[in-house]
Amino acid sequence: MPHPPTPDQAFPPAQRDAVYRAIFERRDMRHFAGGTVAPELMRRLLTAAHHAPSVGFMQPWRFLRVASPALRRGLHALVEQERVQTARALGEREEAFMRLKVEGLIDAAEVWVVALADGRERHVFGRRTLPQMDLASTACAIQNLWLAARAEGLGVGWVSLFDPAAVACLLGMPDGAEPIALLCIGPVHGFYEEPMLQQQRWASRCALDDVLFEDAWGQPLDPRDSAGGVDRAVHTRLRPAGARSAPDGGSAG
Amino acid sequence: MPHPPTPDQAFPPAQRDAVYRAIFERRDMRHFAGGTVAPELMRRLLTAAHHAPSVGFMQPWRFLRVASPALRRGLHALVEQERVQTARALGEREEAFMRLKVEGLIDAAEVWVVALADGRERHVFGRRTLPQMDLASTACAIQNLWLAARAEGLGVGWVSLFDPAAVACLLGMPDGAEPIALLCIGPVHGFYEEPMLQQQRWASRCALDDVLFEDAWGQPLDPRDSAGGVDRAVHTRLRPAGARSAPDGGSAG
Numbered sequence: 001m002p003h004p005p006t007p008d009q010a011f012p013p014a015q016r017d018a019v020y021r022a023i024f025e026r027r028d029m030r031h032f033a034g035g036t037v038a039p040e041l042m043r044r045l046l047t048a049a050h051h052a053p054s055v056g057f058m059q060p061w062r063f064l065r066v067a068s069p070a071l072r073r074g075l076h077a078l079v080e081q082e083r084v085q086t087a088r089a090l091g092e093r094e095e096a097f098m099r100l101k102v103e104g105l106i107d108a109a110e111v112w113v114v115a116l117a118d119g120r121e122r123h124v125f126g127r128r129t130l131p132q133m134d135l136a137s138t139a140c141a142i143q144n145l146w147l148a149a150r151a152e153g154l155g156v157g158w159v160s161l162f163d164p165a166a167v168a169c170l171l172g173m174p175d176g177a178e179p180i181a182l183l184c185i186g187p188v189h190g191f192y193e194e195p196m197l198q199q200q201r202w203a204s205r206c207a208l209d210d211v212l213f214e215d216a217w218g219q220p221l222d223p224r225d226s227a228g229g230v231d232r233a234v235h236t237r238l239r240p241a242g243a244r245s246a247p248d249g250g251s252a253g
Numbered sequence: 254m255p256h257p258p259t260p261d262q263a264f265p266p267a268q269r270d271a272v273y274r275a276i277f278e279r280r281d282m283r284h285f286a287g288g289t290v291a292p293e294l295m296r297r298l299l300t301a302a303h304h305a306p307s308v309g310f311m312q313p314w315r316f317l318r319v320a321s322p323a324l325r326r327g328l329h330a331l332v333e334q335e336r337v338q339t340a341r342a343l344g345e346r347e348e349a350f351m352r353l354k355v356e357g358l359i360d361a362a363e364v365w366v367v368a369l370a371d372g373r374e375r376h377v378f379g380r381r382t383l384p385q386m387d388l389a390s391t392a393c394a395i396q397n398l399w400l401a402a403r404a405e406g407l408g409v410g411w412v413s414l415f416d417p418a419a420v421a422c423l424l425g426m427p428d429g430a431e432p433i434a435l436l437c438i439g440p441v442h443g444f445y446e447e448p449m450l451q452q453q454r455w456a457s458r459c460a461l462d463d464v465l466f467e468d469a470w471g472q473p474l475d476p477r478d479s480a481g482g483v484d485r486a487v488h489t490r491l492r493p494a495g496a497r498s499a500p501d502g503g504s505a506g
Contacts (some may be wrong), residue, residue: 009444010406011271018268019275019404020301023397028306039477043461048273050461052396053281055413057448057456064466067475071468086381097378117464125350125455126413128339132388133413136433139392143305144276146393147400151272153263160308160379160386172469180389191262195310202378203310208296208303211370213317215324216425222320224292 022147027192029155032107035187041152042110045185048148052141055133056125061141064171066111074170075113075162075182076105082161100200103159109186113167114142118176135180142181155188275400280445282408285360288440294405295363298438301401305394308386309378314394317424319364327423328366328415328435329358335414353453356412362439366420367395371429388433395434408441 010016046063054060066072083102087094105111120134127133146156159182167179198204212221263269299316307313319325336355340347358364373387380386399409412435420432451457465474 009441011274011404014267015271015274016404018264018271019400020297021264021268022272023301023304023401026304026306044273046465047461048276050458050464051277051279053279053399053411053448057450057458059459059464062464062466062470064468064470065474066468068468082382086377086379089377089381115470124339124342126339128342128414129335129416130413130433132385133433135385135388136392136395136413139389140396140399142389143393143396144400146306147272147397148276151264151269158306158308160383160389161381163382172471174470177470180383180386188262195306197310205303205310206312208300211303211312211315212299213315215317215319215321217315217317217368217427217430218425221318 018151022150025191026146026150027155027195029157029184029188029191030101030104030196031188032104032109032155032157032184033187033189034107035109037109037154037186041154042185045145045148045152045154049141049145052137052144054137054140055127056123058120058123058125058134058137060116060120060123060134061138062115062117062177064113064115066113071170072105072111075111075167076103078162078166078170079103079105079159079182082163086161096202100197100202102161103182104157104184105159105182107186108155108157108184110184112183112185113171113179114138114181114183115168115171115173116178116180118174120176138180142183145183149185150191154186155184155191157184158182159184271404275403278444279399279403280408280448282410282437282441282444283354283357283449284441285357285362285408285410285437286440286442287360288362290362290407290439294407295438298398298401298405298407302394302398305390305397307390307393308380309376311373311376311378311387311390313369313373313376313387314391315368315370315430317366317368319366324423325358325364328364328420329356331415331419331423332356332358332412332435335416339414349455353450353455355414356435357408357410357437358412358435360439361408361410361437363437365436365438366424366432367391367434367436368421368424368426368430368432371427373429391433395436398436402438403444407439408437408444410437411435412437 049061066075087097090097116134116138142158149156162182164179168177192199213219214221302314302316319328340350343350369387369391395411402409415435417432421430445452466472467474
């Protein structure tokens with residue numbers, strides 16, 4: 001029999017379900033409703049980000065608030081440049097891409113630039129062979145902020161359509177610092193029922209089993225270890241929004 | 254006045270607090286209590302991971318379960334090699350590093366290798382100038398799994414002390430696939446009160462304000478935008494474990 005976790009280490013079911021709800025209802029938002037974010041709420045989101053794991057506890061993340069309207073317009077112009085370049089690079093999907101809304105920089109209540117700090121070469125723990133773990137840690141921080149924002153009723157969109165050197169220059173970043181995200185944060189009219197790129201038929205979620213292997217690349221997970229279809233009642237209760245047939249979210253159209 | 258989010262988009266307070274609880278009580282675990290993880294629980298964690306955001310919805314993540322004891326020992330040996338190499342590279346902190354427990358590969362109920370899939374060069378959306386966004390997406394998937402595991406009462410540790418080429422070879426990964434994490438997952442005797450590296454005085458959490466800027470690198474956030482000390486009641490209620498003085502977790506010793 002599986003060894004159950006000690007009961008007092010697991011959250012009560014209602015709390016556990018709330019965590020899954022944030023995970024399944026979080027969306028990468030591009031449509032915002034303007035407005036503002038109260039400073040104390042913004043600080044809760046940043047505190048959540050700051051409590052992410054980081055390799056060797058190096059805390060490589062920096063969050064820069066874009067308060068100046070001119071600066072926001074400058075960032076928007078850089079994203080627009082890259083949007084056109086990306087469209088060209090996509091070839092046959094150029095037109096479909098150009099129809100997508102890929103950012104909410106002008107409409108979002110808040111715009112924050114997330115960057116990796118300079119001086120990261122000092123941190124060797126967990127990075128000697130994988131120096132890019134600083135980016136991984138910072139992505140975890142952004143995910144924390146994203147989930148907290150969903151619970152607070154705010155949308156977040158991560159825009160990565162920009163030339164990092166141009167953004168670094170615009171914001172006066174020192175050598176070694178690297179912008180990795182323009183975050184649009186704020187009230188939304190509603191959250192997408194499913195990922196916007198799936199709604200727009202740009203891509204669809206693959207089946208969970210397609211990304212699972214056992215012991216060797218390409219070898220399917222042993223069905224006894226994957227429990228597909230087992231405990232269906234729990235899956236149904238925790239079912240992600242927009243997933244109508246498959247308990248794991250399946251491959252929706 | 255700040256524009257409040259539409260009430261029905263925010264979670265009820267108890268659900269919101271549960272999300273923050275998972276964020277603040279999640280720990281990078283190195284001490285595990287053996288046991289097993291029920292397959293249906295493991296699948297819930299993987300489903301949470303699979304619902305992470307991904308750049309251009311590319312879903313670059315792959316999760317490989319290490320079922321074979323021999324393979325687990327092989328991974329452990331690779332980590333041990335890199336631990337010694339990292340210690341040497343740390344110079345004066347070599348001995349302090351060697352005293353730290355940096356992985357739980359033998360004791361954890363489950364070991365999963367997380368990798369970036371091969372063939373990622375096809376995905377240009379959001380990656381023409383920032384190709385590393387595939388890693389960022391996969392880190393978000395791991396953070397989802399990590400938070401879900403905390404809510405389920407299970408510990409997770411992300412080990413990045415390994416030579417990625419050696420791990421790729423051991424698991425038969427194709428050219429272009431890249432392992433980024435060895436995840437130890439399972440029951441624990443207890444969660445650390447604060448990050449283990451802080452308990453062991455390896456590093457401490459910096460003050461939130463040290464990682465926040467406004468409009469230009471190095472320029473402090475306008476106090477009116479940061480709300481430090483504002484809404485202290487909410488901060489106290491949501492205060493991270495181990496944070497005794499500062500509302501944002503401060504710089505603990």
